Every structure is written in structure tokens, then in C-alpha cells.
Amino acid sequence: MSNVKKRLFKEKVAKVCMQLAGITITGSLFFIVGTILYKGAPYLTWEMISETPKGGFYIGKDGGILNAILGSLYLATVSTALATAIGVPISIYLNVYVKAGSFLERFSKLLFDVLFGIPSIVYGAIAFSLMVWMGIRASLLGGIITITLLTIPIVVRTIDELLKTVPVDLKNITFSLGATQWETAKMFLRYIKPGIFTAILLAFGRAIGDVAGVLLTTGFSDNLPKYIDEPSATLPLAIFFQLSSPIPEVQGRAYASALILTFIILIIVICTHLLASRQQKHKI
Incomplete structure (x- = not known):
């Protein structure tokens, strides 16, 4: 078999593997969503969305999961906002202010890679230890601390990958024109702005x-979350x-x-894509 035929054969094999992978992933998605729709749609009522659990809700009596819906939204929104506010400056610092290829840059990125892969239960245990040390009981605040720690590596690594798409010449040109590091950082942020929404989406979905x-830090309550120092229900725990x-x-x-x-x-995904598409039109 000639080299040309070998390359064509390898290309066909790779194409088939990619098609099989795409079919498998798409089929799994439809299977999961279809199962949820088939088993959950008959029990989805307005009462379930608009009411809190009544006595005996978890043994089949009246009530809903409004407390868990609001608790999850509060937890995910605040945690994602904090993770974004912390993670974006870290990524900018590592890619603009720190010398490329330096030990600090390589060690920091390796550290965030490790943090990215640590199971969430470990973050829960660490946050629980911090809560005990600070005298914080299981509450919405405890959950926010945990999920913020969990999502910071997601934001940092996603933004870092986005910053790699910025042309090197663009960075060199800005410095050659006398721009400061802060002005260069702002230019980078403008360049990757559509992708930042993707980072926020990934963090929010994980949160x-x-x-x-x-499980260890937020607690659970049938009441609506009113104060940050009170236990709060979340949708995953309710499920x-x-x-x-x-x-x-x-x-x-x-x-x-x-x-x-x-x-x-799904709503968050649609809103994120709309915002990203709108920002893409103004991308420099």
C-alpha cells in the first residue's frame, strides 16, 4: 500500500471515528432529555413551580419546589459572579503581566489544571472546614463559598484558553505603540468578550x-431563602x-x-448565545 493510500485510509478511519463519536454524544443527549421529558412532564404542574413544600411533600403530598428553584438561582448567580470577578483578573495577570514561559506562569496554570479536575466533594470538605473555623453554619453563604471555590478554576482556565486565541502580533503592536500593560489587558478583554460569556455559562452550569x-455546606430547608446565613434548598438536592x-x-x-x-x-444557554452573537458584531 502506497503512502497516499495509507493517508487516505487513515483519513477515512478518523472520519468514521468522529462520526461515531458525534452520533454517540448526540444520541446520549437525546436519550437523557427524552427520559426526563417522558418521566417528568406528567408530574410538572404550576403548583410544583409556584409553591413551597407542604407537610409530607416528600412522601407524595401537596406542595412544590419553589424554595429549591430560588435557592439554586441565588447560589449559582452569586457564585458565578464572584468566580468571574476573581477568575478574569487572574487570567489577565498570568497572560499579560507575567512573563510568558516563566516558572510562575507554568506553575500557576498547572495548579489551576489540577484544581479544575478535583471532585466537588473535596471542595465541599475544604469549605466545610473553613466554615467551622469561621463559625459559619450550613447556609446559603456556605454554599456560595463552596461553589465559588469550585468555579474559579473553570473561569480561569476558560479565559486562559480564550486569551491564547489573541494574535501575538496584536500584543506586540500594542506594546510598540507605547500602550501600558493595563491598556493591553483592556484590549484583550474586548477581543475575547464574546468568549467570556461562554466561561460564565460553564461556571453557572456547574454551579x-x-x-x-x-451537601455539606448549604443544608436544606423547606422555606424560601430570605437571609444568606440560613440553610437553603437547591434543585440537585431536591432531586x-x-x-x-x-x-x-x-x-x-x-x-x-x-x-x-x-x-x-437552556434559558441561560440561549441568553448567553444571544449576548455573544451581539458582542461578536462589535469585535475588533
Whole structure:
């Protein structure tokens, strides 16, 4: 077999593998969403969305999961905002102010790679230790601390990858024109602005869907979250507790809760893509 035929054969094999991977991933997505719709849609009612749990909700009686919906939104929104406010400056510092290829840059990025892969339950244990040391009980504040720590590496590594797409010549030109490092950083932010929304989406999706981290730190309550130092329900925990029930109706409500969570993330995805598309038109 000639070299040309070998290359063509390898290309066909690679193409088939990519097609199979795409079909598998797409099929898995449709299977998951279809299962949630099939099992959860019959139990999805306005009462479930607009009311808090009544007595005996988790054994099949009346009530809803409004407390968990609001708790998840509060937790994910504040945590994502804090992670973005902390993570973006870190990425800018490592890519603009720190010398490229230096030990500090390589060590910092390796550290965030490791932090990115640590399971959320470890973050929950660390945050729980911090809470005990600071005298903070299981509450919405504890969950915010945990999820912020969890999502900072996501934001940092995503922004870092985006900054790699900035042409090197663009950075050299700005410095040659006498721009300061801060002015260069602002130019970089303008260049990657559409991608920042993607980083925020990834952080928000991880924040609102995490269960292991908040299990130790957020607690659970059937009441609406009013104060940051009170326990708060979250949708993942509500799903977990309902799926643990042997009652079929309660298990159906768990799938309905998962459907609500999926719908919230879908809205965030659509809004993020709209914002990113709008910003792309003004990209320099």
C-alpha cells in the first residue's frame, strides 16, 4: 500500500471515528432529555413551580419546589459572579503581566489544571472546614463559598484558553505603540468578550447543577431563602431526596425537578448565545 493510500485510509478511519463519536454524544443527549421529558412532564404542574413544600411533600403530598428553584438561582448567580470577578483578573495577570514561559506562569496554570479536575466533594470538605473555623453554619453563604471555590478554576482556565486565541502580533503592536500593560489587558478583554460569556455559562452550569459540594455546606430547608446565613434548598438536592423515595409519585416529581433544572440551563444557554452573537458584531 502506497503512502497516499495509507493517508487516505487513515483519513477515512478518523472520519468514521468522529462520526461515531458525534452520533454517540448526540444520541446520549437525546436519550437523557427524552427520559426526563417522558418521566417528568406528567408530574410538572404550576403548583410544583409556584409553591413551597407542604407537610409530607416528600412522601407524595401537596406542595412544590419553589424554595429549591430560588435557592439554586441565588447560589449559582452569586457564585458565578464572584468566580468571574476573581477568575478574569487572574487570567489577565498570568497572560499579560507575567512573563510568558516563566516558572510562575507554568506553575500557576498547572495548579489551576489540577484544581479544575478535583471532585466537588473535596471542595465541599475544604469549605466545610473553613466554615467551622469561621463559625459559619450550613447556609446559603456556605454554599456560595463552596461553589465559588469550585468555579474559579473553570473561569480561569476558560479565559486562559480564550486569551491564547489573541494574535501575538496584536500584543506586540500594542506594546510598540507605547500602550501600558493595563491598556493591553483592556484590549484583550474586548477581543475575547464574546468568549467570556461562554466561561460564565460553564461556571453557572456547574454551579447550579452541583450536589456533592453543597451537601455539606448549604443544608436544606423547606422555606424560601430570605437571609444568606440560613440553610437553603437547591434543585440537585431536591432531586436527590425525591429519587431516594420509594413512592413512584415522588420519583416522578424528581424527574419533573430535573426538567425544571434543564429548562433553566437552556434559558441561560440561549441568553448567553444571544449576548455573544451581539458582542461578536462589535469585535475588533
